[in-house]
Amino acid sequence: MAIEPDELDRSGRELAAVLQRLRKQAGLSGARLAARCNMSQSKISRIEGNKGRPSLLDVEQLLRGLGASPAVSAEVMAIARIAQTEWQDGRTLRRKGIDKKQLQLSGLEASTTTFRYFLLSMITGLLATPEYVRASLAQAPPEQQAKAVAMKLDRQRVLFDRSKQFTFILTEQAVRYPLVPPTELAMQIDRLVSIAHQPNIRLGVIPMGVHFASGALNTFTIYDESLATAELDLGAIVFRDSRDVQDLVRRFTVYAEHALFGERAREHLAEWADHCRR
Incomplete structure (x- = not known):
């Protein structure tokens, strides 16, 4: 519906x-x-x-x-x-201030133990270099940008909390999306390789050419199994109904079955970073 x-x-x-x-x-x-x-x-x-x-x-x-x-x-x-479904439109979020959204996400991350991220088109802020974060906020009001960048980078500390478990699945399109110049993108991909070594983080990639039956894809995040968000260009949808959340958990499981993890993921990431440097 x-x-x-x-x-x-x-x-x-x-x-x-x-x-x-x-x-x-x-x-x-x-x-x-x-x-x-x-x-x-x-x-x-x-x-x-x-x-x-x-x-x-x-x-x-x-x-x-x-x-x-x-x-x-x-x-x-x-x-x-x-x-049980909430629409957060981008215009309202920008009007209220990007810092409000960052505070909301920080609180949600503090109360969550298990995270699942499916990243279709871009790299999420938790994994981003400062250059990538700044570029992702280029369309934000100038007076909000510096504070929002600092808050996004500060949120990355949650990755080092070993009591929390993270699984990130990125498509090749998301990894190689040219948001920043090639040399900066190579550094961003290097960061993904480094993060993939952390014991509480699983980072997988789905290279171009991997075929699996699925409907339309979109970026989404699952927090424990109690809440999920789906990112759209114009805003975000928040799901609290357990049936919706479980549907996304099942989709995530399917995507994970087609993703490459560990050394195989790092090999692809290193190849894509080298391509950027060339």
């Missing part, structure tokens, strides 16, 4: 209003419903006020407590699933 960005914005408000209306139609106070669902009254209030994002399990509990019919439950659950 295609979900439009404005639909994502409306769905949270719509879900809150529908749940509040169903409670009033059932003649239940917030306290009564909370007792039926083994929830706190304050949580009910936050959900109905669209100040807290309910999980799908929360919504299922509320619908049981309300005695909703199967037809009504199916309709509300469809809204709830869309509400």
Whole structure:
């Protein structure tokens, strides 16, 4: 099902209003419903006020407590699933300040143990050299660039936390994308080779010519198995529904089966870096 960005914005408000209306139609106070669902009254209030994002399990509990019919439950659950998806458009992020996005990512990285990155077209900031980071932010407002570069580079410290496990899968297109001049790109690829030696990091590449059946590809990141983001040119989609996250986990597993890791990956990276130097 295609979900439009404005639909994502409306769905949270719509879900809150529908749940509040169903409670009033059932003649239940917030306290009564909370007792039926083994929830706190304050949580009910936050959900109905669209100040807290309910999980799908929360919504299922509320619908049981309300005695909703199967037809009504199916309709509300469809809204709830869309509400678990968040659209972050690039224009809004730039207007609020790139530093806000960097703080958000830093917090997410601090609370995550297992990371999976599928990189289709570019190298992610965690793996980037300072030159590559600066080039990736060239379109940002000039007054935000220096701070954003510093924050992106500072976030790279998370890679050295041995309690965290990272798997990066990069297509050859992502590795060789000419965002910077050839000599700087060679240094960027050298950094990938170096990072691939770290014991808590698996770095794989999918060379051109590797064939595997798949639909359209896009860059995405999975944080543990509780949240995932898909990067688009105009913004990012955040998935919290476990079914969406698990679908991306399965896709990532397929891509990993076609990727080269270890010495074979480093050999390809070294060859691509040498090509840049020539």
